[in-house]
Structure formats: C-alpha cells, structure tokens
Amino acid sequence: MQTFVTDSPEEAAACLNRGETVAFPTETVYGLGADIFRAESIAAIFKAKGRPSDNPLIVHVQSPDMINEVAREINEAARILIDRLFPGPLTLVLKKRSSVPDIVSAGLPTVGVRCPSHPIASAFLGFCDHPVAAPSANLSGRPSSTDWKTVYHDLGGKIDCLLRGAPSTIGLESTIVDCSVAPPLLLRSGAVSIERLLELIPEMKIATSCLPGQAPKSPGMKYRHYSPEAAIVLLDAPSLQLPADPHSAWIGLSALPEGLMHSLRCHSADEYARVLFGFFRTCDAQNIHTIYCELPPEQGIGRAIRDRLFKAAGKN
Ligand code: TXA
Ligand code: MG
Numbered sequence: 001m002q003t004f005v006t007d008s009p010e011e012a013a014a015c016l017n018r019g020e021t022v023a024f025p026t027e028t029v030y031g032l033g034a035d036i037f038r039a040e041s042i043a044a045i046f047k048a049k050g051r052p053s054d055n056p057l058i059v060h061v062q063s064p065d066m067i068n069e070v071a072r073e074i075n076e077a078a079r080i081l082i083d084r085l086f087p088g089p090l091t092l093v094l095k096k097r098s099s100v101p102d103i104v105s106a107g108l109p110t111v112g113v114r115c116p117s118h119p120i121a122s123a124f125l126g127f128c129d130h131p132v133a134a135p136s137a138n139l140s141g142r143p144s145s146t147d148w149k150t151v152y153h154d155l156g157g158k159i160d161c162l163l164r165g166a167p168s169t170i171g172l173e174s175t176i177v178d179c180s181v182a183p184p185l186l187l188r189s190g191a192v193s194i195e196r197l198l199e200l201i202p203e204m205k206i207a208t209s210c211l212p213g214q215a216p217k218s219p220g221m222k223y224r225h226y227s228p229e230a231a232i233v234l235l236d237a238p239s240l241q242l243p244a245d246p247h248s249a250w251i252g253l254s255a256l257p258e259g260l261m262h263s264l265r266c267h268s269a270d271e272y273a274r275v276l277f278g279f280f281r282t283c284d285a286q287n288i289h290t291i292y293c294e295l296p297p298e299q300g301i302g303r304a305i306r307d308r309l310f311k312a313a314g315k316n
Pocket of ligand 2: 136
C-alpha cells in the first residue's frame with residue numbers, strides 16, 4: 001500500500017469518508033483515524049498498529065454538540081468538564097449509544113470521546129462525514145508519534161493517508177476521565193491536570209492505574225507502553241555522576257550530568273512533555289542502550305510525565 005501524504009484537511013477527510021485510514025495531527029499526539037461506522041476501516045487501524053482488539057479507541061468529534069451522536073447520557077460531571085475543558089487535551093468515557101460499533105469500544109458499554117483543539121485536526125474533523133475513531137498513530141507499544149515523520153516511520157506503507165501538520169504542542173496523550181461511573185474516575189493523566197479536574201469535580205477519584213506500580217484499570221493500560229528500545233532508568237533526584245558511556249543518554253530538568261554525549265535538559269515540565277517521546281525515538285536511532293530519565297516534580301503535567309516514564313520503564 002502506498003501512503004498518500006497531504007497538507008490538505010479536506011483531501012484527507014475525503015480519503016476517510018471513502019473508507020480509508022488517515023493519520024492526522026492533534027495537540028496531544030498524532031492520531032490514526034477511521035470513520036466510526038465503517039467496521040472494516042476500524043479493523044485496518046488495529047492491523048496497521050498491531051493493536052490488541054480488546055483495547056478500545058477514542059472517538060474524535062469536531063464540536064461538543066456532536067457528543068450526543070455517540071453518547072447516550074451526558075451527566076452533570078460530564079457537562080461541567082465539557083463546558084469548561086472542551087475542546088482540549090481531555091477524553092471523557094461516557095455510556096455509548098448502541099449505534100457505536102463494538103469494534104470501536106472493544107465490546108464495552110462505554111465510549112471515550114475527545115474534541116481536539118488543534119486547528120488542523122478541527123478542520124479535518126469538520127470535513128469528515130461522521131465522528132472519527134483514532135488511537136495514537138504509532139506501532140502498538142512504541143512511544144506515541146508527536147510529528148508526521150515519526151508517523152511515517154512507523155506506519156508508512158500500512159495506512160492510506162497522512163495529513164501533515166506541525167509537531168504536537170503538548171506531546172503526551174489526553175487526560176482520560178471516566179464519567180460513566182459515580183464519582184468520576186481519572187483513568188489516565190495528561191495535560192489537563194489532576195489539580196484542575198479536582199477544582200471542577202472535587203469528588204473525582206483517581207484510578208490506581210494512574211499510580212505507579214498499580215494494576216491497570218483502562219483496558220489499554222495493561223499493555224507495555226511508550227517504550228523505546230533502550231532500557232529506561234528512572235532517577236528520583238539530580239544525579240551528576242552517571243557512567244560515562246557513549247551508549248547512554250539523559251533527559252531531565254536539572255543541570256546536565258557530565259560525560260554523557262546524548263543529554264537533553266528541559267527548561268520546564270511543559271517542554272519535557274513536548275520533547276520526551278521524540279527523545280526516545282532519537283535515542284533509538286542513535287543506538288543508545290540506556291536512557292536515564294529524571295522524574296519531574298509530581299504536580300501539573302509532571303504527573304503525566306512520571307506516569308509515562310514509569311510505564312516506559314516497565315514499572316507499571
Ligand atoms: O491524546 C489522545 O488521547 C490521543 C489522540 C490521538 O487523541 N489518542 C490516544 O489513543 O492516546 P490511544 O488509543 O493510544 O489511547 C486511548 C486509551 C487506551 O488506553 C484505551 O484503553 C482508553 O483510552 N479507552 C478508550 N476507550 C475507553 C473506554 N470506553 N473505557 C476505558 N478506557 C478507554
Ligand atoms: Mg496509544
């Protein structure tokens with residue numbers, strides 16, 4: 001299969017509307033989309049990614065008004081989160097309408113819904129005939145793709161179309177809140193912080209899957225995730241003395257340790273989030289064997305970075 005690469009949201013949507021798989025940029029990470037009502041196209045997504053079929057997909061809509069097309073109930077908590085935080089890097093799990101095919105929800109009675117704020121994603125979704133089911137556009141188990149070249153590297157020749165855009169500005173996948181249960185439950189941390197969510201929904205609970213070393217809650221959380229080829233070593237405190245090894249790399253917020261050639265100091269937690277997956281990919285391309293990752297403080301997007309680092313290290 002030849003992957004058609006385009007800069008036009010309209011052309012990409014035309015591909016999707018005739019049943020093709022289309023990768024597209026969003027503010028979190030790139031997604032790999034198909035029309036939710038075309039079971040064959042959805043099956044092609046699972047095949048291209050090598051994704052287990054029991055891992056449900058997030059449904060993307062252009063505007064909050066369209067959530068009713070896939071969800072049969074929007075309760076008070078969901079309404080608050082939609083009004084305050086959509087469009088943006090947040091996914092809500094809601095009771096699904098029976099019209100949403102089982103292959104999208106992996107047989108669950110619920111559906112994850114997200115409304116991206118990214119202008120190209122929004123234009124693309126606006127040209128699509130129906131909501132778009134889309135997981136992250138990477139091979140299953142690998143770090144998510146935050147730029148179009150990485151999407152092409154993983155999926156070129158396996159997907160029909162790639163809508164090119166700028167690199168994702170957030171760099172980590174959306175925050176997921178399950179609003180189908182009372183009280184609502186945070187399933188995945190992301191750029192919408194726990195602090196912000198608790199301001200809006202004080203009774204919200206945090207799933208153990210969001211806490212390092214605990215059992216998975218969201219179906220997709222049980223699989224190996226975000227992993228580069230290199231071994232990940234987590235550092236709890238700044239470490240200035242690491243083995244001087246040409247096959248080791250370091251990423252973190254504090255001063256660069258001496259002696260490592262491949263080091264990346266981030267100047268904020270936002271920057272750390274934005275560059276992390278790209279750094280993993282670069283390390284793999286440069287034959288790095290060990291990546292030392294300094295854990296950022298546990299606040300704001302720092303929690304999401306820590307979550308991805310723990311999972312990449314196989315600690316969760
Ligand atoms: O930022 C994002 O969320 C990106 C962009 C493309 O929107 N998408 C993304 O999709 O990260 P994916 O498939 O890589 O991760 C979706 C996660 C999986 O862990 C899946 O198990 C969970 O969402 N999920 C989807 N539907 C669910 C549901 N009905 N109940 C519980 N978890 C669900
Ligand atoms: Mg993913």
